[in-house]
Amino acid sequence: IVGGEFTEVENQPWFAAIYQKNKGGSPPSFKCGGSLISPCWVASAAHCFIQLPKKENYVVYLGQSKESSYNPGEMKFEVEQLILHEYYREDSLAYHNDIALLKIRTSTGQCAQPSRSIQTICLPPRFTDAPFGSDCEITGFGKESESDYLYPKNLKMSVVKLVSHEQCMQPHYYGSEINYKMLCAADPEWKTDSCKGDSGGPLICNIEGRPTLSGIVSWGRGCAEKNKPGVYTRVSHFLDWIQSHIGEEKGLAF
């Protein structure tokens, strides 16, 4: 996250930290963010996993404010299922249908348990988003500047505003790279944004009075660059896909 502030996971208790396992016993490497949408399911971005789409290669933590270190109250999960969108594809700049689902379970077969640092996030009503111009929260362990070599160890969050499709499709923004299954969000002064390493993490907007997973960090040109908003998978347009894979509607936080 460029700009914004450091935070505790209690302020974003649906945030999931997804790590890729390493060979030879070295500790896993942070890969991407995600969001807990039901006790057994985390939503993230397909582009995080497309090069290594094997569930055995990943481990998921909930309740982490600090990356790669022990956090009191954290829970660790293996990935029981890894589902990437079947129509995921990459353009020169854009990712399309950039959504993935991870079914999680502990080594003893449990799903997530609620606590001060672990909570589900609501899903939006079908085809419903917050109005353009609304403030939404982004969260992640991603870079604080695109040119940084190191990633921050502590969780960060910030606030960006939803940008209309009309605006985001302007030639000096992203032109035809944008479609209606994506959401653009940016800071009017271009001082804060999601960045490399924040992929898969949540864009949380208030819809009908509830914090709601409106977007999933997907792509963008640079970070906090003028006229180049962050682009997010538009969750409200993937509810049928989510439901078809998770199955039971009652387990979902609509």
Place this chain on the structure above:
Amino acid sequence: KPSSSVDQQGFQCGQKALRPRF
């Protein structure tokens, strides 16, 4: 404003233990 109800596992979507920023 509507609020989510507590599910069978004790989750209440979108509810923070800390005060929301909205």
